[in-house]
Amino acid sequence: xxxxxxxxxxxxxxxxxxxxxxxxxxxxxxxxxxxxxxxxxxxxxxxxxxxxxxxxxxxxxxxxxxx
Numbered sequence: 001x002x003x004x005x006x007x008x009x010x011x012x013x014x015x016x017x018x019x020x021x022x023x024x025x026x027x028x029x030x031x032x033x034x035x036x037x038x039x040x041x042x043x044x045x046x047x048x049x050x051x052x053x054x055x056x057x058x059x060x061x062x063x064x065x066x067x
Contacts, residue, residue, distance in 0.1 A: 022053040
């Protein structure tokens with residue numbers, strides 16, 4: 001059976017980020033990243049409680065709410 005090799009896609013080109021990727025993207029710890037995602041309304045659960053973050057919505061929220 002062949003094993004599928006994961007693609008190396010830069011974070012700024014991915015639409016949906018998992019928790020670890022979102023922390024890396026924002027430079028924040030887990031709790032602050034979740035808190036910020038709640039404010040930006042860019043987090044959601046997919047499938048069996050898989051937490052994902054919409055990077056595009058987050059970037060738009062940052063543009064609108066940050067100086």
